[in-house]
Amino acid sequence: MHDQADQPASPPTDNPHTWQARYWNSAATAPWVSLQTRLDELLAPLTRVALDRAAPGPGEQVLDVGCGCGDTTLALAHRVSASGRVEGVDISAQMLARARERVAAGDFPQVGLTLADASSHAFEPAVFDLIFSRVGVMFFGDPVAAFANLRRALRPSGRLVFVCCRTAAENGYITAAVRAALPLLPAGAVPVPGPDQPGMFSFADPARVRRILEGAGFSEVELTAHDEPMRLAGPGGAADAADFSIQFGPLTRVLDEVAPALRSEILAAITETYRQLEGPEGVVLPGAFWIVAARP
Numbered sequence: 001m002h003d004q005a006d007q008p009a010s011p012p013t014d015n016p017h018t019w020q021a022r023y024w025n026s027a028a029t030a031p032w033v034s035l036q037t038r039l040d041e042l043l044a045p046l047t048r049v050a051l052d053r054a055a056p057g058p059g060e061q062v063l064d065v066g067c068g069c070g071d072t073t074l075a076l077a078h079r080v081s082a083s084g085r086v087e088g089v090d091i092s093a094q095m096l097a098r099a100r101e102r103v104a105a106g107d108f109p110q111v112g113l114t115l116a117d118a119s120s121h122a123f124e125p126a127v128f129d130l131i132f133s134r135v136g137v138m139f140f141g142d143p144v145a146a147f148a149n150l151r152r153a154l155r156p157s158g159r160l161v162f163v164c165c166r167t168a169a170e171n172g173y174i175t176a177a178v179r180a181a182l183p184l185l186p187a188g189a190v191p192v193p194g195p196d197q198p199g200m201f202s203f204a205d206p207a208r209v210r211r212i213l214e215g216a217g218f219s220e221v222e223l224t225a226h227d228e229p230m231r232l233a234g235p236g237g238a239a240d241a242a243d244f245s246i247q248f249g250p251l252t253r254v255l256d257e258v259a260p261a262l263r264s265e266i267l268a269a270i271t272e273t274y275r276q277l278e279g280p281e282g283v284v285l286p287g288a289f290w291i292v293a294a295r296p
């Protein structure tokens, strides 16, 4: 069993499909757009590892699932070059709008972006050499059906490679803030999704990931644990890191609803936690991921 701090990144939902669409288009996830540059920097080392594992090559056709603001879509586009194609798909209009701006600002004729639910979108069958995702596939209401849908879009010779989080307990870069806030909040204030519900940590259990992918028809499923120290802020940046981390996950919603004095108290508690955890490189906390690969 996990305690509340172990499962903070996404709230429970009775109708995952519509709930997810609403959530990723809401004010709660707007910081994914406003803080896009900083998030991309935070995730950059992990991105390199995942892209190296996926090894997109010139001329390949790639689908980037849950592409968000397009960081990995653009990185994939560089790797497939002008002779390839990258299609980014996301359910969030606000994040896709940012991705569109970034594509338009560069020279990326090989990139297409689609606003759609990847779990049910009618992709052209058997066209992609690679389906890739950076933490964008843990939110499907029916993951087996969603991955079966994605598998149909892969060529028989293709591959699936994605990054997802391991347990909340191992991902202090997300959960330390929640742990610091919890003692100051009423019991149950931070929603905890069940183990099979969509959320940031819903793919933590490797057996579940295998069950989902094999249930969707994938084979040769391989999970490689990857630990990545996540730099929330530089030296002396505890307050800045606290301010940054409350913009994501359920704390955002909780803090929007509490009295200003309590909000300040919680922010101070998170800052103090980060101050204690700070090292010579700044606020650098553990990140724990699976790099998952499979064949259709």
Ligand SMILES: C[S@@+](CC[C@H](N)C(=O)[O-])C[C@H]1O[C@@H](n2cnc3c(N)ncnc32)[C@H](O)[C@@H]1O
Residues within 6 Å of the ligand: 020, 024, 043, 065, 066, 067, 068, 069, 070, 071, 072, 089, 090, 091, 092, 095, 116, 117, 118, 119, 133, 134, 135, 136, 137, 139, 140
């Ligand atoms: C944690 S964010 C990651 C975004 C991006 N991959 C990145 O690394 O910056 C998860 C993304 O998955 C998208 N998403 C969630 N459910 C989805 C679905 N059913 N279909 C398409 N995108 C989805 C969200 O809108 C969001 O952009």
